[in-house]
Amino acid sequence: MSTEQLPRHSENRVIELEIEGMTCASCVNRVEKKLGKLDGVQALVNLPLESAHVTVPAGITDQQITDQVASAGYKARIKPPQHEPARAPARETEEHGGSAEHADHVAHGGTAQALKPRLIVAAMLTLPVFLISMLPAFQFPNWGWVAAAVALPVVSWAAWPFHRAAAINARHLASTMDTLVSLGVIAAYAFSVGQLLADPRLTQHPGMEQMEGSGGLYFEVAAVVTTFLLLGRFLEANAKAKAGDALKALLNLGAKDATVLVNGAEVKIPADQLAVGDVIVVRPGEKIATDGIVTSGSSAVDASLVTGESVPVEVGPGSPVTGATINASGRLLVRAIRVGAETTLAQMGRLVAQAQTGKAPIARLADRISAVFVPIVLAVAVLTFAAWLLIAGPGVTGSELRSAFTAAVAVLVIACPCALGLATPVGLLAGTGRGAQLGILIRGPQVLEDTRTVDTILLDKTGTVTSGQLAVESTAAFPPFSEADVLRLAGAVEAASEHPIAHAIAAAARAGHPAMSPRTDDGGGLPAVVDFRSAPGGGVVGTVEGRPVIAGRTSWLEDNGVALEPVHHSALRSAEDSGSTAIWVGVDGEAAGIICLRDTVKPGSAEAISRLKRLGLRPILLTGDNGAVAAQVAAAVGIPAEDVFAGVLPEGKVDAVRRLQAGGGTVAMAGDGVNDAPALAQADLGIAMGSGTDVAIEAADLTVMGNDLGQVATAIELSRRTLATIKSNLFWAFFYNAVGIPVAALGLLNPMIAGVAMAASSVLVVTNSLRLRGFGSSK
Known part of the structure; x- marks a missing residue:
């Protein structure tokens, strides 16, 4: 909704x-x-x-x-x-x-900061307990009492979130994995203390507990389970803490101050104090503080932070402008028409929030299984204890009572979900660690399930498939001028301008004439320009090598006395119909030619599209540009014409995702601009290009830090491999339980062997996860 x-x-x-x-x-x-x-x-x-x-x-x-x-x-x-x-x-x-559901939050410790001291203390104390308990070389007379004392803070204070959550869940007649963790930790510790109290001689000498053939001491089991489970919860809480950063980054794009005209004087005020009707002064290089209408002045506005599109927008009196866009050249007076929560920027923030709300969280596989697993384990442990007592009959001896208790504890220990707790975080750590080496960031385990089912991927054109930077595509010359002359003279006069289009033309002119003699002027190898002047939203004019040169829009040439013939207008229409941005060049008072600029396709985009298709995905090109531009880019990278969505506004990108989802598709979205953030959040899988804005990155599930679309395909491959690894981890973790629980219930598995089996399952899970370190090494 x-x-x-x-x-x-x-x-x-x-x-x-x-x-x-x-x-x-x-x-x-x-x-x-x-x-x-x-x-x-x-x-x-x-x-x-x-x-x-x-x-x-x-x-x-x-x-x-x-x-x-x-x-x-x-x-x-x-x-x-x-x-x-x-x-x-x-x-x-x-x-x-609180509720049973709220108990889960208690177990998570609320925040990573709250869990951190518990995790540090648990890790520091668990290491000596583990060494003393498992390696005879570290044992000394009465070491069991020392292990009990060192493990006590771990199983009490460090494990308190689990115990409290289990108690709250029990109060609501519910059970979770926290219930097993709490019972398993308490049972292992209490059983070990009971063993020491029953036989104080048990650890008087190193190795005696093994030689005595007793039930053994399992302080290390209680401590290790607590530490590993705290580590998993810490990782989850740390990732969750960043959930709202997208909106914070989005709102931080806005201007902090604004200069308003009050009775003819300029007064600087905080931007959040603006009111509708205020007239704002915006100088070159400043952000426009809020949505408004230009009342005076002309300029080029860089809207890429909000729209993601590279071509600056020419504005003049009567033109609408959007808050957070940047005034690139001339001085503007803007009358505010929307402020505060009504601005485009604020509305985009709400879109991100709504999209995040509408995306149903994917339940973790372990949680789904534990809904049945935990009650069964508890029931089996109770039934095991009762069955042993029933078999013993009236007059149960101390030995028979001990056997019943040992069997029940063995059930809890073998079922204690250490491997289960490791399955997801260790697999995720290995997968994300390898991903970081490859420049891929995976936000969390839910992302992995998303990649498994994705069948459609929306690709934002600018900055994702294309470079997002204008470059000269071609030059058309009218007789008697040559294309080289047109580009050289235009580049010389444009080199004095700060406009992004001027930068692209000047750069192309320099690159097109590498043999030019270096000069001491600012042209960087181009002829010097004198008598330079510019008009925001119009063009530039100057004298180069004694010849008057003019470059800009049609009205600019006509205002400066350059006559344009029908053949010239025909050439302009042809250039614009092909999707180019066309700039007139006039020399000596007549039309000399047209320079066409275009956003360039990234190298490797076509191969990346091919890889995505092999992964079973349907690539769709999404852009705010016109149809001619979109069609040409799509053809260059191998996307069919019917899979091109052109002329799409930021709100329309979210609608495009929703339409595809409503049609039964599982949709991924790749983009890099602020305008992509709502669609990235709405999509089943959001993929941000690292060259883009922080807002896009924070709203996404996956981030590829490089500039190559091929990394998107690699990210999906790595995510699917990581998910498969985690699932196999969970299988083996439950396999040990499935085999071990019946054996323990029959009294054939004492708690020591149960602890070894549980440790073995953990080693298997970790070893399986480490295989991900070799992902992509053969590519």
């Missing part, structure tokens, strides 16, 4: 909530359902941003809204409207212990 679908009756109002504690799709559903129980209230909850967009009818108070969230077990705060001071700190809403 989008905000456009929410009711907009006059008596309704819209509020924004900050919600703390949501960790999964069930949290989102719980909050939306709770809020929906209030008459007339409709809520759109955003999990990555931990917020909610709520439409509230008359008669419903803010207090009722926050109380309703409280009943779901989360913390809520009303976001202050724009320009209002922040309200009181977040209202605690977990008075009664």
